[in-house]
Amino acid sequence: MSELLYSWGKYPYAPQTAHTFHWRSELQNQITRLTDAYGSTLPYGNGRSYGDSCLAISSQALHMRSLDRFIHVDWQKGTVLAEAGVTLAEILALAIPHGWFLCVTPGTQFATLGGAIANDVHGKNHHMRGTFGNHIRRFGLVRSDQGMLTCSLTENSDLYASTIGGLGLTGIIAWTEIQLMPISSSQIDTSVVRFSNLAEFFTLSAELDHQHEYSVAWIDCLAKDNNAGRGVFIVGDHATYGPLEIETHHKMSIPLTPCFSLINNLSLRAFNETYWRFHPPKQTFKRSSYDSFFYPLDSLLHWNRIYGRKGFQQYQCVIPDAAAESATKELLKIIAKSGQGSFLAVLKRCGNIASPGLMSFPLPGTSLALDFPQNPSLAALFDRLDKIVHEAGGRLYPAKDAHMNGIDFRKAYPAWEKLEALRDPSLMSRFWKRVIL
Amino acid sequence: MKRVLIIGATSAIATACARMWAERGAEFFLVSRNKEKLEQTGADLMARGATATTCYSMDVSDFSSHVKMLTQCLAALKQIDIALIAHGTLPNQQLCEQDVEMALREFTINGTSVISLLTLLAKQFETQHCGTLAVISSVAGDRGRPSNYLYGTAKAAVSTFCEGLSARLYKAGVHVIDIKPGFVDTPMTQGLPLPAALIAKPEQVAKRIIKGIEEKTTILYAPGFWKAIMLIIKLIPHFIFKRTNL
Numbered sequence: 001m002s003e004l005l006y007s008w009g010k011y012p013y014a015p016q017t018a019h020t021f022h023w024r025s026e027l028q029n030q031i032t033r034l035t036d037a038y039g040s041t042l043p044y045g046n047g048r049s050y051g052d053s054c055l056a057i058s059s060q061a062l063h064m065r066s067l068d069r070f071i072h073v074d075w076q077k078g079t080v081l082a083e084a085g086v087t088l089a090e091i092l093a094l095a096i097p098h099g100w101f102l103c104v105t106p107g108t109q110f111a112t113l114g115g116a117i118a119n120d121v122h123g124k125n126h127h128m129r130g131t132f133g134n135h136i137r138r139f140g141l142v143r144s145d146q147g148m149l150t151c152s153l154t155e156n157s158d159l160y161a162s163t164i165g166g167l168g169l170t171g172i173i174a175w176t177e178i179q180l181m182p183i184s185s186s187q188i189d190t191s192v193v194r195f196s197n198l199a200e201f202f203t204l205s206a207e208l209d210h211q212h213e214y215s216v217a218w219i220d221c222l223a224k225d226n227n228a229g230r231g232v233f234i235v236g237d238h239a240t241y242g243p244l245e246i247e248t249h250h251k252m253s254i255p256l257t258p259c260f261s262l263i264n265n266l267s268l269r270a271f272n273e274t275y276w277r278f279h280p281p282k283q284t285f286k287r288s289s290y291d292s293f294f295y296p297l298d299s300l301l302h303w304n305r306i307y308g309r310k311g312f313q314q315y316q317c318v319i320p321d322a323a324a325e326s327a328t329k330e331l332l333k334i335i336a337k338s339g340q341g342s343f344l345a346v347l348k349r350c351g352n353i354a355s356p357g358l359m360s361f362p363l364p365g366t367s368l369a370l371d372f373p374q375n376p377s378l379a380a381l382f383d384r385l386d387k388i389v390h391e392a393g394g395r396l397y398p399a400k401d402a403h404m405n406g407i408d409f410r411k412a413y414p415a416w417e418k419l420e421a422l423r424d425p426s427l428m429s430r431f432w433k434r435v436i437l
Numbered sequence: 438m439k440r441v442l443i444i445g446a447t448s449a450i451a452t453a454c455a456r457m458w459a460e461r462g463a464e465f466f467l468v469s470r471n472k473e474k475l476e477q478t479g480a481d482l483m484a485r486g487a488t489a490t491t492c493y494s495m496d497v498s499d500f501s502s503h504v505k506m507l508t509q510c511l512a513a514l515k516q517i518d519i520a521l522i523a524h525g526t527l528p529n530q531q532l533c534e535q536d537v538e539m540a541l542r543e544f545t546i547n548g549t550s551v552i553s554l555l556t557l558l559a560k561q562f563e564t565q566h567c568g569t570l571a572v573i574s575s576v577a578g579d580r581g582r583p584s585n586y587l588y589g590t591a592k593a594a595v596s597t598f599c600e601g602l603s604a605r606l607y608k609a610g611v612h613v614i615d616i617k618p619g620f621v622d623t624p625m626t627q628g629l630p631l632p633a634a635l636i637a638k639p640e641q642v643a644k645r646i647i648k649g650i651e652e653k654t655t656i657l658y659a660p661g662f663w664k665a666i667m668l669i670i671k672l673i674p675h676f677i678f679k680r681t682n683l
Contacts, residue, residue: 022449022624023474069477070484082484094485 005061008304009050010311011374011402014430016044016061024067024083024174027142031172034060035144035426042429043168045112046087049119050314051402053167053431062172064114071175075100078180079137084114084173089298091178092290093246100180101238101290103135107346109295114173119399120165120360124214124236124294127351129181131360133164134353139176144426148174153356162415162422164357167398169423169432185242188214188293191235193283194276198229198329205233205349213237214293216348220272221332221341221370222265229332231347232279236293247291253301261308261373265339297344307373312342315385316369316397318350323392324366330388331368338381345370358415361397369400379403398431409435438488439463440514444497444554445524447474449623450573452481453643454521459487466510466517468493469524489513497524497550498542507557519650520558521571522551527625533587540587548591552598559602562611569612569650572599576617576658579667582683596656603655612653618642619663 005016019041021030034041042056043064055061067085074080075098080091088102089109095101106121115121120133129135138152141163149171151160163170191212195201201217209215212235219231297303304312319327328347335341345368352364372378382403389396395412396404410416420436441458443451446467455465459482467482469475472494479490491513495502510517528543551572562568577585578592596615603613620631621642642659649657658664670683 020627023477025473069481071477071480073484080484 003063005044005047005063007051007054007402008048009313009374009400009402010304010307010309011313012052012055012430013311014052014055014059016056016059018044018061018063020063020066022066024140027067027172027174028144028147030062031142031144031424031426034058034062040426040428042427043084043114043118043172045085045115045118046110048108048111048115050400051398051431052434053119053398053401053429054115055430057428057430057433064112064172067174070094078182079177080180081175081177082113083175084112084117084139086113087111088113088116091180095180096183096186096244096246096290099182099184099244101183101186103129103179103181104132105294106132107295108298109291110298113176113178114168117164117173117176118166118168120355120357121399122350122362124216124348126353126362127209127215127349128213128353130351130353131165131355131357131362133355133357133360135179136164136356137177137179139163140174141171142174143171143424145424146171159422161356161358162419164355165359165361166357166419166422167359167429167432169419169427169429171424171427183238183244185239186244186247186290187239187242188236188288188290189239189285190288190293191283191285192279193233194230194279194281195233196227196230198325198332201229201231201233201347202325208233208235209349209351211235216346218275219332219345219347219368220276221335221345222269222272222339223276224336228336229329230276231345232276236288239287242287245289247289249289249291249299251299251301254303254305257305258308261310261312262306263312263342263371263373268342307371310374312371312373313378313382313402314344314369314371314400315382316367316400317385317389317394318361318363318365318367318397319389319392319394320363320365323394327388327392327394328366328368331385334381334384334388335370338377340372340375340378340381342371342373359398359413359419361395361399363395365394367397369397398435401431404435406435406437439518440466440516442466442468442510442514442517442520444468444520444522445573447471447478448523448525448625449639450618450621450642450646451521451523452478453639454523454646455482455487456485457643457647458519459483459485462486462488464488464514465490466493466513467491468495468506468510470494470496497554498545500550500553503553503557507561511561516565517558517561517568519569519571520562521573521646522554523573524550525573525575525625528585528588530583530585530587543587544591546591547588548594551595555598555602559606559611562606563609566610569614569653570599570602570606571614571616571646571650573616573618574599576619576663576667578617580670580678582670583681584683600656612650614649614654614657616646616649616657616659617663617667618659619666 038058044061067083214236350362533540577589599615
């Protein structure tokens with residue numbers, strides 16, 4: 001009954017054999033057993049990494065999802081100590097009724113705690129609160145050579161810094177303690193406004209970001225000429241008044257993977273046009289539930305299946321402020337011309353709060369993310385995009401990546417050598433092998 | 438607030454049930470062999486909303502410890518609203534065919550120890566005139582299949598015992614439920630070549646158990662489709678059945 005695991009983008013296609021275990025005390029033996037039998041392994045959380053950073057070079061993954069126990073919660077201080085396989089959704093379900101929320105949440109609540117640390121995820125409030133790593137008090141790391149180590153800013157601080165954003169390579173996170181933030185209501189006061197070009201986006205961002213906890217923009221990646229760079233700017237704040245409720249909206253599911261991608265130029269153009277027109281030109285205010293604000297895609301289970309058997313790749317880069325506008329403009333131009341891309345194009349200004357993690361992705365600048373159905377022409381397109389990103393001093397997000405070349409990676413993440421030095425020799429991913437050699 | 442005794446509290450199905458009861462503020466007396474695992478389970482339930490948990494480590498095959506355990510349990514809970522008996526092993530049939538001692542040991546864990554515990558608990562529940570005795574047996578008890586008839590025999594003994602007990606305690610206002618799970622994705626079944634389409638998650642089974650307890654069901658197949666599967670298997674005539682390798 002061994003299940004096969006995939007990355008979220010199903011590209012590269014490399015099914016992983018899942019090795020399941022249920023207790024923290026078994027962790028070290030599991031690492032030894034897998035290393036003896038297969039050479040190396042890699043922890044795998046809930047499969048929300050897009051590219052090959054979650055795929056073991058041995059294709060034998062240590063499935064962490066069964067480590068899903070809470071260890072201690074303190075509703076006075078808002079701290080949660082839990083095993084690494086607990087998902088963000090499980091934390092929210094427990095914390096919201098007590099008036100607490102995650103300080104930082106990515107766009108899916110189905111990521112595990114371990115995965116959130118390993119990728120040092122960020123969210124719509126990066127400009128206010130930094131990354132997930134900024135709110136981790138400590139964690140337990142099991143290494144094949146040293147056993148269980150407690151890591152924090154003061155204890156094993158080298159391992160602490162290299163594990164946050166360390167792509168699961170420094171050891172296996174067994175448990176972690178995170179700090180939550182207090183909320184008065186689980187609902188979000190949002191405000192939405194359309195913008196008709198990239199310059200307007202930057203004006204809106206400069207004007208609105210510092211006033212709001214959350215800020216993000218959707219951008220029409222197919223729009224050309226006069227419409228180029230048009231999009232919708234969304235800001236939000238936790239409502240001051242309202243209920244503290246867990247949202248249990250009915251979830252739909254894509255039941256199977258179609259032979260071909262349902263995302264093509266035609267369906268995409270229709271969607272983008274409708275989505276843009278759906279939003280009124282003037283700023284409009286609305287009360288939204290937290291799950292529809294943060295996790296709109298989570299309501300469609302297995303949404304990655306719409307890209308068909310070949311899967312998809314996400315391109316996510318961050319460009320430093322100095323070159324952000326010009327480089328983003330150039331990127332969007334090339335993407336629009338290629339006619340590819342998808343409706344999930346997201347633009348977000350990142351702030352300047354430094355993460356404790358050595359390999360954290362965000363920089364003070366602008367992040368652009370969009371999905372592309374997998375096809376042979378992507379390699380050439382990505383090459384052109386990479387060149388612009390690289391020249392602008394930006395970098396790509398390993399959690400989403402399945403293509404970046406080693407030279408660009410090593411230049412953009414100079415701390416890679418430190419991570420490699422602290423890497424647990426029993427752990428190796430396809431991503432890491434690809435970029436460090 | 439329910440007061441719940443769970444024997445075999447670290448098993449996957451028991452944990453899934455306990456988490457749902459914990460959300461409603463239940464108070465627990467948890468029994469299992471491994472103290473460390475038990476304490477981790479207890480801490481998890483406290484974080485999820487349990488009012489109180491007491492952990493008690495006991496080996497079910499040590500019958501002499503059963504009385505003491507129950508005394509401690511009553512001292513902690515005062516009254517038992519739900520007793521869930523969920524412990525068990527999945528013996529290796531081939532080895533049991535060669536080793537009498539092993540066969541009897543497995544039978545003790547899966548059969549006799551449950552009968553011992555139920556006998557003690559029945560006396561308590563008869564005095565209480567309320568509460569539910571929930572026992573996890575198995576679809577394997579419905580027919581002696583060549584692939585695991587030792588396990589099946591123990592589970593059949595438990596099921597038959599529950600049927601009688603249910604009729605006895607009904608008059609005292611006590612509910613007995615015999616839960617028959619099919620294939621469930623748990624540490625016990627890990628590594629077995631089971632058909633993927635038939636495997637249920639422990640959470641699915643737990644939801645059904647909680648509903649079955651609330652609705653006072655007597656025999657509960659979990660998931661429900663096993664009732665149909667087992668009906669067909671029970672209907673296979675002997676002259677065909679003995680030629681199969683089910």
